[in-house]
Amino acid sequence: MPTTDPPRSLNFIEQIIENDNTSGKHDGRVHTRFPPEPNGYLHIGHAKSFCLNFGLAEKYGGKCNLRFDDTNPTKEEEEYVESIQEDVRWLGFDWEDRLLFASDYFEQMYEFAVELVKQGKAYVCDLDAEQTREFRGSLTAPGKDSPYRDRTVEENLDLFTRMRKGEFPDGSRTLRAKIDMASPNVNLRDPVVYRILHATHHRTADAWCIYPMYDWAHGLEDSIERITHSICTLEFENHRPLYDWFLDQLGVYHPQQIEFARLNLTYTVMSKRKLLRLVEQGHVDGWDDPRLPTIGGLRRRGYTPETIREFCDRIGVNKFNSTVEIALLEHCVRADLNKRSPRVMGVLRPLKVVIDNYPEDQIEQLDAVNNPEDPDAGTRQVPFTRELYIERDDFMEDPPKKFFRLTPGREVRLRYAYFVTCVDVVKDEATGEVVELHCTYDPATRGGDSPDGRKVKATIHWVSATQSIPAEIRLYDHLFTKEFPEEAEEGEDFMANLNPASLERLTDCRVEPSLAGAEPGARYQLERQGYFCVDPDSTSESLVLNRTASLRDTWAKIQKAQQNKPKQKQPRRKK
């Protein structure tokens, strides 16, 4: 039987491409590009864009360029060029020999500008920035022609040449396209094409003192690279007429600009400006803080490239703004990590347990399954001893209904080990806090099964008190307390919605000895807790784990529901 997967429906960009391919518009070629400006770190919103661009090229047997749109030397730095490449590569994309820079086309762009001047379609304007703005008019009122609009071609050529030579100070003149100062689209009101900027560029150094504007540069970059589909975000929709106008005047190869909606995620922020503020004001610990939606942050958090690609695939592509629930990202990472993570046991908040009837100095090695989702992952041994730690949350002295774990007098299973029964609770006399538990074990249940068929309601994890190793574990929660962090009270902004509990450091954790020497980046599932990865802060003597995602927690939901309607339960307090 031919199992034909139902073909995934095409998004609107794929539809355009397939139409172009059948009509032969670009001779069936598909050539896209990811054109970041090297002025910041990449985040998952960028991942949506480059997964789209590289993915389309992959799907249609085409190519995708990595092109740095480095036309503004005052904002751009080599550091970002490096980190952007690292991130795109980490996601698994290959630009082969097409690592490109807009700055490599500066000479060609200049010559095209000279051509535009010669055609009488561009002029040197002496208005300063403020005057230019005034002359542009408003959204509802037309602009006024610049007094320099009608200079002769010869004069424009001379002035433009001298602009390049560096004869004029910054801001004193611009080259402007001569289009229409009354256009209802303000982008067409004689847009600036070149500005004077005596700044050192990270690649061309001081070779230039005039730099092209985005609208002029971008279409030319696409044209020079013979891009077929130039995919950008929605806010450039208004710029498309200008993109088209420049290429039409020049009569050069003309790619098609297509706009799609950028990604928004709940409980986080995505703009470079806001992320920068979080980093600079120290609310997070650098650009790769695991709470950030940056690629570096997600990597450090323990996300895999496959997770991010799967997520970008699932969210779709459209032309209207939407906000994806972060729960979908979390679902993707759990699904991925569930399949691939080795399981280990670790106790986040240790509670000491003494097995009274277990021999004092005995150490048993018990077999544990490495990954029930992957039979090839095999088994390992975990040491069992008389003194153990279990999770504090796995014991309650006075449990509510539906609490299945350890309580006084109740028998539970220690995973892969024995059935144990709690026989005594030791408390701190001053505070009343439970500090130690005494249990007995049933030697017949070694390995976790009872020969008499006795059942227990719960299986809890544990580590040996003497054979486990210490670890620091960092628990992360949403960076903001609100789904839409921008929704702030009058006079406040998104910073007011920062989650004060977005990071919790647990320094007294204990993990099973198989984790000794784990390398940064290694990923594990701590059973019944979540997915974790080894942080680069780890050293050979101190292990640091980041929680990538918790496991789904039905018990937590039950607890929450019980707390939310405590009506009938109140009177049980008494003694």
Added chain:
RNA sequence: UGGGGAAUAGUGUAACGGCAGCACGAGUGACUCUGAAUCACUUAGUCUAGGUUCAAAUCCUAGUUCCCCAACCA
């Protein structure tokens, strides 16, 4: 008072004149040596009002709401 876009369950997306479907979320149950995973079931939608048509999410008209645009940023 201008111009450009866009509206489908709580969220994200399909359906391209012919049974409104999928995923996430939420809920219920089964199973379970992870209260995980897995499995089953449930929940809930075409912005509004007209019109065309045997038939409209889809076409037409009018309206409503939301987003973007007045850097020598990208």
